[in-house]
Amino acid sequence: MSEREDILISVHGLYKSFKKDSRILPVLKGIDLRIRRGEMIGIVGVSGAGKSTLLHLLGAIDRPSSGDIRFDGIDIFKMSDTKIAEFRNKRIGFVFQLHHLLPEFTSIENTMMPALIMGRKRNEAIERAKQILTDVGLRERFHHKPGELSGGEQQRVAIARALVNNPDIVLADEPTGNLDSETGRSIQELMCRLNRDKKQTFIIVTHNETIASKMDNILRLVDGRIL
Amino acid sequence: MIFFFIRYIYRIFREAILSIKNNRGINLITIGTFAISMTIMGGFLIVYINFKAVVNKWSEKVQLVIYLKDNLSIKDLEEIKKEISSDSGVDKYTYISKDEALKDFRGRLKENSSILNGLDTNPLPASFIITLKDDLRGSDYIKRLTKRIEGLKGIEDTEFGEGWIERFEIVTLFLRFVIIAIGGLLTIGLIFVVSNTIRLSLYSRQNEIEIMKLVGATNWFIRGPFMIEGLIQGLCGALLSLIILYIIYRLILFRFEYSVAILTGFAPIYFIPVDMIIYMITIGIIIGCTGSMISVGKFLKWSSISRSY
Ligand SMILES: Nc1ncnc2c1ncn2[C@@H]1O[C@H](COP(=O)(O)OP(=O)(O)OP(=O)(O)O)[C@@H](O)[C@H]1O
Numbered sequence: 001m002s003e004r005e006d007i008l009i010s011v012h013g014l015y016k017s018f019k020k021d022s023r024i025l026p027v028l029k030g031i032d033l034r035i036r037r038g039e040m041i042g043i044v045g046v047s048g049a050g051k052s053t054l055l056h057l058l059g060a061i062d063r064p065s066s067g068d069i070r071f072d073g074i075d076i077f078k079m080s081d082t083k084i085a086e087f088r089n090k091r092i093g094f095v096f097q098l099h100h101l102l103p104e105f106t107s108i109e110n111t112m113m114p115a116l117i118m119g120r121k122r123n124e125a126i127e128r129a130k131q132i133l134t135d136v137g138l139r140e141r142f143h144h145k146p147g148e149l150s151g152g153e154q155q156r157v158a159i160a161r162a163l164v165n166n167p168d169i170v171l172a173d174e175p176t177g178n179l180d181s182e183t184g185r186s187i188q189e190l191m192c193r194l195n196r197d198k199k200q201t202f203i204i205v206t207h208n209e210t211i212a213s214k215m216d217n218i219l220r221l222v223d224g225r226i227l
Numbered sequence: 228m229i230f231f232f233i234r235y236i237y238r239i240f241r242e243a244i245l246s247i248k249n250n251r252g253i254n255l256i257t258i259g260t261f262a263i264s265m266t267i268m269g270g271f272l273i274v275y276i277n278f279k280a281v282v283n284k285w286s287e288k289v290q291l292v293i294y295l296k297d298n299l300s301i302k303d304l305e306e307i308k309k310e311i312s313s314d315s316g317v318d319k320y321t322y323i324s325k326d327e328a329l330k331d332f333r334g335r336l337k338e339n340s341s342i343l344n345g346l347d348t349n350p351l352p353a354s355f356i357i358t359l360k361d362d363l364r365g366s367d368y369i370k371r372l373t374k375r376i377e378g379l380k381g382i383e384d385t386e387f388g389e390g391w392i393e394r395f396e397i398v399t400l401f402l403r404f405v406i407i408a409i410g411g412l413l414t415i416g417l418i419f420v421v422s423n424t425i426r427l428s429l430y431s432r433q434n435e436i437e438i439m440k441l442v443g444a445t446n447w448f449i450r451g452p453f454m455i456e457g458l459i460q461g462l463c464g465a466l467l468s469l470i471i472l473y474i475i476y477r478l479i480l481f482r483f484e485y486s487v488a489i490l491t492g493f494a495p496i497y498f499i500p501v502d503m504i505i506y507m508i509t510i511g512i513i514i515g516c517t518g519s520m521i522s523v524g525k526f527l528k529w530s531s532i533s534r535s536y
C-alpha cells in the first residue's frame with residue numbers, strides 16, 4: 001500500500017468561530033492534519049482550546065467556518081443531510097463522556113441501535129451486539145440497563161455501540177474523564193487492544209497525560225492551532 | 228429494504244404511542260382542545276347544512292305571480308306567454324283566467340262565499356303562476372325575470388316572496404363566512420397547541436434525539452414518531468368531536484323534536500354528511516402533522532448536538 005492510500009482523513013485549512021451576541025469568537029484558526037488508517041491519535045490541550053469542537057467537525061456534527069475535511073478523499077461538508085447521517089452511521093463511531101446511553105434500553109439494545117438504523121436484520125444486529133459486548137468484557141451484562149451498570153461498564157457499552165457497524169474511525173471525547181483512574185486505565189487499554197487487534201482507527205480527546213502517552217501520535221491544541 | 232420500511236413504520240407507531248402514554252396528561256388536554264374546537268366547527272356546520280336544506284325546501288314553494296290587466300288582447304297575451312315559456316329558468320307555468328281565479332277564490336271562502344254573490348263584475352285579475360327551476364330560485368334571477376316581464380304590455384302587477392328570500396340568502400352567506408372565519412382561527416390555534424405539546428415531548432426526549440443523531444439516524448427517522456404523535460392527536464380529536472356532535476345531534480332530535488320541526492317546517496334534520504366527515508378527519512390529521520412538523524423542524528435546527536451531551 002502506498003502512503004497516499006493510507007490516509008483516511010485529511011483536514012485542510014480548518015477555521016471555526018462561534019458568533020455570540022454579535023461578537024465573533026475564533027476557536028480553531030487553521031488546522032491542517034492527516035490521519036492514517038489504523039492510527040491511534042490523542043488530542044490534548046487546555047480547557048476551552050477547541051478539542052471538542054475539532055472532534056465535532058471530524059464527525060460532521062458541526063460545520064466549519066471555512067476549510068474542508070476529506071474522508072477517503074470525499075469532502076464531508078458537501079454531503080446532503082441524509083448522506084451525512086449515513087456517513088455517521090456507517091463510518092464513524094462516537095464515544096462521549098456523559099449521557100451517552102438510552103436509559104430505558106439494555107446493553108444489547110443500546111449497542112445494536114446503529115446496526116438497526118443501518119438496516120440490518122434484528123437477529124443479525126443482536127448477534128453482532130453480543131459479539132462486541134463480549135469483546136469489551138461485558139458478557140455477563142447483556143440485559144442490564146445503564147442504571148444497573150457501573151460508570152466503566154457504561155463506557156464499555158458506549159464503545160461497543162461505537163464499534164457495532166465496524167466504522168472506519170472511532171471519535172472519543174474524554175471517554176475516561178469521569179471514571180476513577182483504575183477504570184479509566186482499563187478503558188484506555190481496551191481501546192489500545194481494539195486498535196492493535198482490529199486495526200481500528202481512534203481519535204481520543206483526553207486530559208490524562210498517561211493515556212496520551214500511549215498514543216501513536218499526540219496533537220496539542222494551543223490557541224486554535226496544532227503545535 | 229421493504230422489510231426495513233415495515234420495521235420503521237412499526238417503530239414510529241410504537242414510539243409515538245409510548246410517548247403519548249408517557250405524557251398522558253398533556254396529550255389528553257391536546258386531544259380535548261382538538262375535540263372541543265372541532266365540535267364548535269361541526270356545530271356550525273350542522274346548523275349551516277340544515278339551514279340550507281330548509282331554505283331549499285321553502286324556496287321550492289317560491290312562485291312568481293304575474294297579474295294581467297283586464298281586457299287584454301289575445302295578441303298581448305300570446306306575447307307574454309311566449310316571453311315566459313322561452314325563459315330557460317322557468318320550470319313550469321300555468322295561466323289562470325279571471326273566471327278560474329274567482330272560482331278558486333270562492334272555493335277558498337267555502338261557506339262564506341255568499342258574500343261574493345252581490346258582485347256584478349269579477350274583480351279578480353287573470354294571472355300567470357310561474358315556478359322556477361331549482362337552482363335559479365335565488366332572488367337575483369327572479370328580479371331580472373320580473374323586470375323583463377314588467378316591461379311588456381298588459382301587466383298589472385307582479386308578486387313574489389322577494390323579502391324573505393333575500394334575507395335567507397344573507398343569513399346563508401353570513402353562516403358560511405362565520406364557518407370559514409372560525410375554521411381558520413381554530414386551525415391556527417390547534418396547530419399552535421399541537422406544536423407546543425410536541426415540543427414538550429421533544430424536550431423530554433432531547434437526549435435520545437441527540438444520541439440517535441450521533442449514531443446516524445436521519446432527520447426523517449427522528450421526525451417519524453413525532454409526526455405520528457401529532458397525527459394521532461389530530462385523529463383522536465376529530466373522532467372524539469364527531470362522537471360528541473352525534474350525541475348532541477341525537478339529544479336535540481330526541482328532546483326538542485317537535486319545536487325543531489316547527490322551526491324547520493318539518494324538514495328532516497341532517498347530521499354532517501359522510502364526505503364532510505371525511506374532510507373533518509383529514510383536516511384533523513393534517514393539523515396534527517403540521518403542528519408537529521413545525522416543532523420538530525425548529526428543534527432539529529437549533530439543537531445542534533454539540534453542546535448538550
Ligand atoms: N456553540 C457555541 N457557541 C459559542 N461558543 C462556543 C460554542 N461551542 C464552543 N464554544 C466555545 O469554544 C471554545 C472551545 O470549546 P470546546 O468545547 O471545543 O473546548 P474543549 O477544548 O473541548 O474544552 P474542554 O476540555 O473543557 O472540554 C470554548 O471557549 C467555548 O466557550
Ligand SMILES: [Mg+2]
Pocket residue numbers: 051052053173
Ligand atoms: Mg471538550
